[in-house]
C-alpha cells in the first residue's frame with residue numbers, strides 16, 4: 238500500500254476564560270468531506286515537515302504560524318493508503334485564520350473536543366492532545 242506523508246497543525250490559543258483551546262476545521266471537499274481534522278496536508282518533495290506545515294497553513298488559512306513541538310506521528314491504515322501524519326503544536330504569528338478551503342471551523346476546549354466528528358486517524362491523537370492541553 239502506498240504511504241501518504243502528511244503534516245497537521247494543532248493550533249493552540251487561550252479563550253476569554255483563560256482556558257486552552259485548539260482550532261479544528263471541517264473538510265470542504267473530496268473523499269473525507271464533512272469530516273473534522275487539523276489543518277495541514279501532504280509534504281512535498283524536498284520540504285521539511287515544518288516547512289510543509291507553514292506552507293499548508295498559509296494556503297488553507299492565510300495565516301503564519303510558529304511550529305513547535307511534535308505531539309505524535311499517527312500511523313493509520315485507510316482502505317486505500319497508509320497515512321503517516323506528523324502533528325505539531327502550533328501558534329498563530331500573524332493572520333486571521335481565513336477559511337480558504339474548509340467549510341467550517343471551531344475552537345474547542347477539553348470538554349468540547351468530542352463534539353465534532355473527527356476523521357478516523359485523529360481519534361488517538363485527540364486523546365494525547367486532551368491530556369497535554
Ligand SMILES: Nc1nc2c([nH]c(=O)n2[C@H]2C[C@H](O)[C@@H](COP(=O)(O)OP(=O)(O)OP(=O)(O)O)O2)c(=O)[nH]1
Pocket residue numbers: 241243244245269273274275276277278279293320322356357358359
Ligand atoms: N490535514 C489533515 N489530513 C488528515 C487528518 N487526518 C487524516 O486522516 N487526514 C488525511 C486526509 C487526507 O487523506 C490526508 C491529508 O490530505 P489533505 O487533503 O489535507 O492534503 P492537502 O492539503 O495537501 O490537499 P490536496 O492538495 O491533496 O487536496 O490525510 C488531519 O487531521 N489533518
Ligand SMILES: [Mg+2]
Pocket residue numbers: 276277278279293297
Ligand atoms: Mg489539507
